[in-house]
Amino acid sequence: MSVDYAVGTDTAVQVVKLGEHIGARIEGVRLGGDLSAETVAAIRAALNEHKVIFFQGQDHLTEDGQYEFAQLLGTPTTPHPTITSRGARTLTIDSETGRGGAWHTDVTFVDRVPKASILRAVTLPSYGGSTTWASTVAAYDSLPDPLKRLAESLRALHTNAYDYAGDHGKDSDQFRQAYRDEFVSTYYETEHPVVRVHPETGERALLLGLFVKQFVGLNASESQALFRLFQDRVTRLEHTTRWNWSLGDVAIWDNRATQHYAVGDYDGAERRQLTRITLAGDIPVGVDGRTSTVVTGNAEHYSIVEQAA
Ligand SMILES: O=C(O)CCC(=O)C(=O)O
Numbered sequence: 001m002s003v004d005y006a007v008g009t010d011t012a013v014q015v016v017k018l019g020e021h022i023g024a025r026i027e028g029v030r031l032g033g034d035l036s037a038e039t040v041a042a043i044r045a046a047l048n049e050h051k052v053i054f055f056q057g058q059d060h061l062t063e064d065g066q067y068e069f070a071q072l073l074g075t076p077t078t079p080h081p082t083i084t085s086r087g088a089r090t091l092t093i094d095s096e097t098g099r100g101g102a103w104h105t106d107v108t109f110v111d112r113v114p115k116a117s118i119l120r121a122v123t124l125p126s127y128g129g130s131t132t133w134a135s136t137v138a139a140y141d142s143l144p145d146p147l148k149r150l151a152e153s154l155r156a157l158h159t160n161a162y163d164y165a166g167d168h169g170k171d172s173d174q175f176r177q178a179y180r181d182e183f184v185s186t187y188y189e190t191e192h193p194v195v196r197v198h199p200e201t202g203e204r205a206l207l208l209g210l211f212v213k214q215f216v217g218l219n220a221s222e223s224q225a226l227f228r229l230f231q232d233r234v235t236r237l238e239h240t241t242r243w244n245w246s247l248g249d250v251a252i253w254d255n256r257a258t259q260h261y262a263v264g265d266y267d268g269a270e271r272r273q274l275t276r277i278t279l280a281g282d283i284p285v286g287v288d289g290r291t292s293t294v295v296t297g298n299a300e301h302y303s304i305v306e307q308a309a
């Protein structure tokens, strides 16, 4: 199925839906800093509706072009709250420093969770290395009412000192170890509502993922049991879409309505690199109107707080 948005007189953005709950391919757009206001509006609308959108054939796009395009959609953050040694404007997702393998929403250990991420393929392995996204709105919507009420009443602590050992085992590789050391070089901890209200669509979404440490007021085993219960809703295959990358591809996801997972199924001897820019977001708000609160760490150097449009 596809939906056309008329744009100006001579061009049209085409949105090709890829799944019931999440994912669309956008055709008819050459990404860059020179897009018309109508095209930018069509991209925003598609992102709000489909949660992750894909553009193909963007081989012309440089890091500067990606940045200029990002500025049309919002305010770019600095690359990362703690990974600051690898360039000033973008973050390279590099197989030398990690292979993914964990469901997460980006940077939820700070209060100002980025609203979107823009990822561009730069170097790809000969097979494997896809990425999967899940709709955290579909996850919430699929819960029976009593579990919706329970989730709405919970708040969770998110930290960047997440459980590496639990996900990856001990990693002796020096690049990966150095990356992890930098990742945890400043400790961040933030309390977020487990259900956040999307500032643009009003949809309710589960806010969980890798960086969750514990639910407020629950002990470790209670937290673990409820985390599994809710996180399993996020990763139901019906709530996901998977993208097999080609050079020239760009993905944009709404980081307020999704989690994602990089699939580490490529040859370990091959390199994989993608360039990421995150866009500043607001402070999440729960269904009771309570916002997220910082427990430890100041993220002002990473990102402004962007008020939702
Ligand atoms: O490597 C990927 O496909 C995605 C990595 C990731 O988590 C990100 O770019 O935020």
Ligand SMILES: [Fe+2]
Pocket: 104, 105, 106, 260
């Ligand atoms: Fe990520």
